[in-house]
Each structure stands twice: as C-alpha cells, then as structure tokens.
Amino acid sequence: MTTPAAPSPSSPPASGQLIPELQSFGIRLADPRAGAPSRRGGAGPSDHKAVIIDGRAVMVPVHTAGAFRSPFLAEAPDADGTALVRRDGAPVGRIRFPGQPRFYALQTMDGIPYSKIAVLHGADVLATTVLQTCIRYQSRTRTCRFCAIGQSLAAGRTIARKTPEQLAEVARAAVLLDGVRHMVMTTGTPATSDRGAAILCDSAAAVKAAVDLPIQGQCEPPDDDAWFTRMRDAGIDALGMHLEAVTPEVRARIMPGKAGVPLERYYAAFRAAVPVFGRGQVSTYILAGLGDSRAAILDMAERLIAMGVYPFVVPFVPVTGTPLEDHPPPDATFMRDLLAPIGAMLKAAGMRSSDSKAGCGKCGACSSLASFEA
Numbered sequence: 001m002t003t004p005a006a007p008s009p010s011s012p013p014a015s016g017q018l019i020p021e022l023q024s025f026g027i028r029l030a031d032p033r034a035g036a037p038s039r040r041g042g043a044g045p046s047d048h049k050a051v052i053i054d055g056r057a058v059m060v061p062v063h064t065a066g067a068f069r070s071p072f073l074a075e076a077p078d079a080d081g082t083a084l085v086r087r088d089g090a091p092v093g094r095i096r097f098p099g100q101p102r103f104y105a106l107q108t109m110d111g112i113p114y115s116k117i118a119v120l121h122g123a124d125v126l127a128t129t130v131l132q133t134c135i136r137y138q139s140r141t142r143t144c145r146f147c148a149i150g151q152s153l154a155a156g157r158t159i160a161r162k163t164p165e166q167l168a169e170v171a172r173a174a175v176l177l178d179g180v181r182h183m184v185m186t187t188g189t190p191a192t193s194d195r196g197a198a199i200l201c202d203s204a205a206a207v208k209a210a211v212d213l214p215i216q217g218q219c220e221p222p223d224d225d226a227w228f229t230r231m232r233d234a235g236i237d238a239l240g241m242h243l244e245a246v247t248p249e250v251r252a253r254i255m256p257g258k259a260g261v262p263l264e265r266y267y268a269a270f271r272a273a274v275p276v277f278g279r280g281q282v283s284t285y286i287l288a289g290l291g292d293s294r295a296a297i298l299d300m301a302e303r304l305i306a307m308g309v310y311p312f313v314v315p316f317v318p319v320t321g322t323p324l325e326d327h328p329p330p331d332a333t334f335m336r337d338l339l340a341p342i343g344a345m346l347k348a349a350g351m352r353s354s355d356s357k358a359g360c361g362k363c364g365a366c367s368s369l370a371s372f373e374a
C-alpha cells in the first residue's frame with residue numbers, strides 16, 4: 001500500500017501493519033464490482049476479494065458481516081484498478097484490484113465455464129476443489145463448522161467433480177493467458193481410505209502432462225503412507241495436510257468429524273511425508289481465532305517446524321451461511337503477537353514461504369505470515 005496522494009492528517013501506517021487490520025476488519029467497497037469477482041462459499045478464502053498491497057496479493061474479507069461494519073472503505077477504483085482506502089474517513093493508503101482473469105471467459109467443449117472448474121487465488125495461483133463434496137459435510141453433527149464447501153455447489157457456481165481432463169485444459173489456459181505460476185488442488189474428503197489422495201494423483205498427472213505447473217495437493221492424511229510417494233510421482237510438488245485447530249478441545253468443538261483423525265495420525269503423516277516432498281514442502285493450515293490460545297498455536301508451530309512442516313497460520317474469517325458466521329475474527333493485535341514469533345522461528349530454522357514450490361504458504365494471500373519471516 002503506498003501513501004495516498006491526498007494528505008492524511010497523520011502519517012499513514014506502514015502497509016505491513018495495515019494488512020493484519022484489513023484482514024481482521026475486512027473492507028467495505030464503494031464499488032462492489034471492483035476487481036475480479038469474489039468467491040462466496042466453497043473451500044479456501046470464501047467471501048474474500050484479492051487486492052494488491054505494495055505488490056503483494058492479499059485476500060481481504062468483503063462479504064462477511066464484519067466487513068460491512070469495517071472502518072475501512074475502498075473508494076471506487078480508477079481505470080488502473082487503484083483505489084484510495086480510508087479508515088473512518090481518513091486516507092490511509094492505496095490498494096489495487098486485479099482485473100478479471102482472461103481464462104474466466106472460456107468454457108469447455110461441453111459448455112462448462114472454466115471458472116466453475118478452477119479459480120484464480122491471490123495473484124498467480126490457480127485453485128480448484130477437485131471433489132466438491134465431503135463425507136464430513138453431509139451431517140450437521142460432523143461438518144467442520146467453518147466450512148462452506150457445499151454452498152458454491154448448491155448455488156451452481158462450481159461442479160461436483162472436476163475431471164483430470166477438465167483440470168488440465170483449464171490449467172493450460174490459465175498459464176498461457178494469465179501467467180499463473182502454481183496450482184492448489186484441494187478436495188473434499190471422499191468415503192475411501194486414501195482420503196482423496198487417489199483423486200489428487202489422477203488430477204495432478206493430467207495437469208502435468210498438459211503444462212509445467214508446480215502443484216500443491218491438499219488432503220487429510222491417507223490411510224497408507226505409500227500415498228505420499230504416489231502423489232509425488234504423479235506430479236504433486238508440495239503437500240498440505242491441514243490441522244485447522246491445534247488443541248483436542250477446539251478440534252472436537254469446531255470440526256467434530258475431522259477431529260476423529262487424531263493429532264498423532266497427523267504427526268505420523270507429517271514425519272512420513274517430509275522425506276518424500278522435502279523440508280518446507282509439507283505444510284498445514286492453522287486457523288487462528290477459533291479458541292486455540294496463542295501459547296497452544298506457538299507450541300504447535302514450534303513442533304511442526306522441528307519436523308520440517310511449514311505452519312501456515314491464518315486469521316479465521318467467518319463465512320456467511322456457516323455455523324460460525326457470527327464468530328468474530330481474531331483482532332489484528334492477536335495476529336501480530338502470533339505471527340511475529342512464528343516468523344522468527346521460521347527464520348531461525350531457515351524455512352521460508354518463498355522456498356516452497358507451490359501452495360498456500362507460497363501464495364501467502366490469506367495471512368501476513370511471510371512479512372514476519374524477513
């Protein structure tokens with residue numbers, strides 16, 4: 001975020017300080033059509049919009065209840081997509097809204113818009129949910145309470161199963177037309193013991209045959225560690241197995257189904273996956289603000305880093321329509337107090353998000369963690 005042309009009554013804060021606040025409060029848009037279409041529902045950063053701040057892509061909530069009350073307002077962007085941001089009326093900086101990806105204008109031979117198969121995340125990430133259904137989402141008592149995987153499917157904004165051929169076609173177009181540099185393939189959990197690893201293998205192999213694009217696969221720990229080698233051999237360069245919450249109490253409350261997979265299984269899977277993919281190429285997503293204390297998340301981060309696993313800690317964002325839609329996001333001070341020591345731990349361990357080949361840690365748009373690694 002650069003200093004605005006209009007003079008501010010007080011010095012605008014540095015952009016690195018503003019990012020946690022924008023991600024915590026969200027932002028109101030004077031022109032809701034600004035930038036690329038935002039996502040509502042689905043896996044990943046729902047109810048957000050990508051904006052560019054000081055050259056970095058940042059996912060900022062725009063459709064959450066909190067965002068509608070945010071002290072931050074983005075004015076209508078100019079022809080370049082640049083907009084002045086005000087906090088309680090005072091200018092605090094500028095952001096840029098990236099334009100609509102060109103591949104969104106295309107569709108498959110059988111008439112499926114490419115944007116229903118994969119979407120642009122951050123600045124240069126192609127993201128897809130290969131299987132848009134999940135065994136855990138089918139029961140109110142087992143669903144992860146933050147998850148909206150079924151919403152975009154119910155609204156017709158995506159399709160239930162993306163075939164390897166469709167993914168390869170869209171990936172090739174996204175690379176050629178929009179300069180996409182890596183791909184995130186996540187999946188709802190199927191009722192098979194591989195937890196989606198087989199689907200990811202088929203999808204990655206097809207994409208890699210079509211285009212040279214680094215891929216992060218994301219799934220629950222499969223039943224058999226041999227899947228890690230199979231995934232790597234199929235073309236998956238980095239792996240995410242997401243804890244989401246770190247203490248047994250919070251896991252049981254927030255994700256009653258997935259909490260049935262014990263933390264010990266995750267630790268064992270991490271230990272088996274790191275030698276296959278490499279140190280720093282295995283990661284986990286941790287949602288801060290769901291009840292885990294700062295100390296508990298820091299302890300877990302320390303443990304993970306010692307195993308060679310990148311702890312991608314992101315502020316929880318309540319998604320409209322989920323059971324946690326009224327749960328407040330963590331405030332910016334909590335996030336800074338969490339991310340600063342994790343950044344220092346990563347630096348001491350020589351583990352940097354920029355060294356990961358693909359995935360959320362490399363993208364970094366959902367968390368300002370990377371700015372604390374410097």
Ligand code: SF4
Nearest residue numbers: 121122360363365366
């Ligand atoms: S950090 Fe991950 S979930 Fe967030 S925008 Fe980037 S790729 Fe998507």
